[in-house]
Amino acid sequence: MGRAEERRARQRGGRRAAPKRRSSGAGGKSGIRRLFTWKKILGAFFGLCLLGMGSFVVLYLVIDIPEGNPEAELQSNVYKYSDGSIMARTGERNREIVDLAKVPEEVQRTFVAAENKTFYKDSGVDLKGTARGVLNTLSGKGAQGGSTITQQYVKNYYLSQEQTVTRKLKELVISLKLDREKSKDYILAGYINTSYYGRGAYGIQAAAQAYYRVDAEDLTVEQGAYLAALLQAPNQYDWAIASDTGKKLVQERWNYVLDNMVEEDWLSRSDRQSMKFPEPKEPKTAAGMEGQTGYLVDAANFALKKQLVAQGAAEDMEQAKALVDLGGYTVTLNIDKRKQAELEKAVKAKLTSKLDPEKREVDADVQAGAVSVDPKTGGVVAMYGGVDYVKHFTNNATRDDYQPASTFKPLILAAAVDQDAETQDGVPITANTVYDGTSKRPVVDQGREVGFAPPNEDDVDYDDITVQEAMNKSVNSVFAQMGVDVGMDQVMKVAGDLGMNTEGDQAVPAQTLGSMGASPLEMAGVYATLDNHGKKVTPAVVKSVEHKDRTVEFPEPIGEQVISREAADTVTSVLTGVVDDGTAKASVRDNPMRDGQTVAGKTGTSDNNKSAWFSGYTPELVTSVGLFGEDDKAPHPQVPMYKAGGVDYRVNGGGFPAEIWAAYTFGVMGEVTEFDLETKQGNAVKPSTTPTQGQSPTRTPTQDETTEPPETEAPTSQEPTSEAPTSEAPETESPSQSPSNSPSTEPPTDGQSTAPENPLFPGGDREE
Structure with a gap:
């Protein structure tokens, strides 16, 4: 046999021998490899991609841009006296649509800087943020951020606020279509005109008036940045009612907005450095809430929101407020119209008519609050919250910051x-x-x-x-x-x-x-x-609340015996x-x-x-x-x-x-x-x-306690029969009819205490 023939024989023998070596120790692996080859895995991946793309194409073809959400046309809430007569109607959206051209361009960009820096470049969606939101919804982690301005506008105007996969997919499709069919200015205008800013203000025009008492066209960049920051948490960031933490957070977000504008070359660094935080003005209520009406409506709304949370219709007061703002509630108060009028009349006759700030500066500092309750039913039959709801926003009847x-x-x-x-x-x-x-x-x-x-x-x-x-x-x-x-x-x-x-x-x-x-x-x-x-x-x-979609039951005002009748x-x-x-x-x-x-x-x-x-x-x-x-x-x-x-x-x-x-x-x-x-x-x-x-010498009173006790400035004492268990027995002679220490002609000031100093027991109170 020649060398060539021998080489061919060895090669044939090698091919024939190879299966015997594989079968000796790796038969299982061979099966898995045949099942999961890289070609099959890659094919499956592309197949899934094609299936997803096909499904999305179907969704895109099936889902159209709907009409505006019916919730965008909200009802009013109706408030009634206990006899059923109308007290007030509220809830019509405090909104005035303004053309984007009337909003300064720098102010427009504060909203973009706050919510979606890529707004002018993107296709209307944030695929990564949407995917994260879908996954978190499926896993039960709740709502997550990441939506574009277009998506937020779609959610506000065309869809509901529910957190479901179906709603998120619809939001994605509609946002893509809207971005293709409408201009960026159209979408931005819709977004800033439909968003809620707190203080009952919907849209940038109402917000500009509510917080700065100016029209949207007169807003400064600083003010616009505050309104843009406000959208993240309207109540928490409202300067008038925000906690110290809330004020800190909104200032941080205000800085974030302006820094983003510098980053996007929408604002010069020199202008940015000269800007100061623009504190909003105090709240000014809408027309129709004058006098005591606003106080009563606010008190009723607070009770309603609290009950919505208590019965599980809302997770917190913020969410409960959103439900109340949707409207459709008929709220009957326990307020008796006649008693309410008499209480207002009494305050005017006995107090406010006698206050003259021009004559005495201190008269401008006096605030009155009053609440009248039927002890048999627990109903608040009258309430006086202040001189006028549109002049003094704080309800003096419910404030708890003064000592009783x-x-x-x-x-x-x-x-x-x-x-x-x-x-x-x-x-x-x-x-x-x-x-x-x-x-x-x-x-x-x-x-x-x-x-x-x-x-x-x-x-x-x-x-x-x-x-x-x-x-x-x-x-x-x-x-x-x-x-x-x-x-x-x-x-x-x-x-x-x-x-x-x-x-x-x-x-x-x-x-x-x-x-x-x-x-x-x-x-x-x-x-x-x-x-x-x-x-x-x-x-x-x-007293009661009616709503077409939900039942609100209030707890019984009369409870259990908390102290003995005696x-x-x-x-x-x-x-x-x-x-x-x-x-x-x-x-x-x-x-x-x-x-x-x-x-x-x-x-x-x-x-x-x-x-x-x-x-x-x-x-x-x-x-x-x-x-x-x-x-x-x-x-x-x-x-x-x-x-x-x-x-x-x-x-x-x-x-x-x-x-x-x-x-x-x-x-x-x-x-x-x-x-x-x-x-x-x-x-x-x-x-x-x-x-x-008890803690002093016993004495015999000069007269029994009767329904008409003697009118004396101080009691008359007789010689004590025993000494009080104190380090120094008190004098037993009758006190003088006049005070032992005459009052100062000047009013005392805080800190003028003659009591021992002790941080646990502050002294010096001259209360009666």
């Missing part, structure tokens, strides 16, 4: 009676328990001073005084000690149970002076619960003394319109006269009136009200607030009624026992 002062004292007594509390000497606390009423007397707990020694109003010393008399004269030193006797944790718990928002408030003796914040709405609820014999009353602004009725009985022989007698007891009506109530005047209150009630009606010192110039800090309205010195709770209360209550009360009380204590009933010792 001594209107808090009845809650301390309620806690004492409800918990059968005792004094430091082990004596039960009742209306007849005697305390040491010396001004600035250190508060004692288990024989140790706690670092709090509050002065009484005008630093008056009362020495031995019963709880009833201390309530009548609003003696700070007595109730500061009583709070510690009861336990401040328990006092704050009872306050929360009665209806006060005590979350975040420290349970310290200083709270006995009412140093936390509270609103007239809150205090009306607290006193309504007392009037309702201890069954919780949560004031309800809204405790509630005892406080009511004691509070009649404030009217008949206390700080409210001049305005209420002797009012010729009273006609024998039984009344319970409490005055309050806060430190440095920044607020003054009267919260009072009859068996049928509870009303809380507050006066607040607020500088009429931005940023509207709290200020004193000394000599406002022509008073000689301090604006007391027994003055304007009690006068407003009496004029209103006696004007609408109807038939004279009496309290049905289950108690043997207090001014409303004749006591069955003599005063008992």
Whole structure:
């Protein structure tokens, strides 16, 4: 055999031998490789791509640009009084379409810089962002950003806000078609004219007026950048209501917008560096919300939004607001038209008609708020939010940034009676328990001073005084000690149970002076619960809501028993003394319109006269009136009200607030009624026992507590039978008829405290 033949034989033998070597150890791999070859994988990939492209082509052919979304033509909301008569109609979109040519080009570009820098170059969609949104929707991660201006406009005008794959695919197709059929200017104009900017403003023209009081054509670049930044979170970024965090975030986004404009050569660096953040003006409401109407509508909307969240129709208040803004709601309020008119009339007659800012500058700083509640139903039958909704945007009836002062004292007594509390000497606390009423007397707990020694109003010393008399004269030193006797944790718990928002408030003796914040709405609820014999009353602004697509059910305003009837009725009985022989007698007891009506109530005047209150009630009606010192110039800090309205010195709770209360209550009360009380204590009933010792020497009163107690400025004491358990026994002689320390001729200022300095127990409050 020649060499060539041998070589061919070896080659033939090699080919024949090869299968034997493969079969010896890799038979499985051979099968997988035959199944998944690179050619098959590549073919499958291109097949899927072709299938996807084909499906998209079908969608593109099938889906047309629809008519404008019906939600773009929204209904109004209708608000009614309790009798069914119309109060207001709102909800017509505050929008005025403007041509893009009327919007300065630099302002137009602020929106592009904020939302979609590639707007003028792209095809109307962001494929990466859309794909991410689809995947996140499928995986349940929720909505994600990344949409172009075209896509956002399509979503706003042609589609719904639902987060589904179907909606996202439609958005993609319509955006592509719209970008092909319409100009970029058309799309941008639609976007800035349909977007919501907050403050009820839809579209750039309404937004320019709402935030800067100018037309869109007069907007500056700085202002345009704020409006563009606002679209990301209209309520959170509204400067007038934004939190500190919200203000920081919107300023960061404002800077982001302008920096993007520099990056795109739409704004020079020198111009950018000279720009300052343009703080928007305060909100100015739409026409038709003048007077008290705007306050009532806002309060009803807040209650509606809160309930939509509570029942799961909305995830948060922002989303609930969007639902309310869609319109279609008929909201019936508990507001009684006659009572509402009488409350407004009373405020005008007893307060606003006497304020003359041209004569006295302080008169411009006085704000009034009031809420009237039916204690049997919990309905808010009247509300006074301020001089005019279009002039003073903040609702004084619901604001809770002012101290309720001594209107808090009845809650301390309620806690004492409800918990059968005792004094430091082990004596039960009742209306007849005697305390040491010396001004600035250190508060004692288990024989140790706690670092709090509050002065009484005008630093008056009362020495031995019963709880009833201390309530009548609003003696700070007595109730500061009583709070510690009861336990401040328990006092704050009872306050929360009665209806006060005590979350975040420290349970310290200083709270006995009412140093936390509270609103007239809150205090009306607290006193309504007392009037309702201890069954919780949560004031309800809204009576009912109707909507064609959803049911909104409100909780029952009357709740469970939160304190015992005896405790509630005892406080009511004691509070009649404030009217008949206390700080409210001049305005209420002797009012010729009273006609024998039984009344319970409490005055309050806060430190440095920044607020003054009267919260009072009859068996049928509870009303809380507050006066607040607020500088009429931005940023509207709290200020004193000394000599406002022509008073000689301090604006007391027994003055304007009690006068407003009496004029209103006696004007609408109807038939004279009496309290049905289950108690043997207090001014409303004749006591069955003599005063008992408690943290001061026992003394025998000169006269039993009756429905007409003697009109004395301070009680008369007899020689004590025992000494109080304090480091220094008080003088036992009768206090003078005049204060031991005359009030200063100049109003006190913040920080003029004679009480011990202690960060946990701030002193110096001169509340009554």
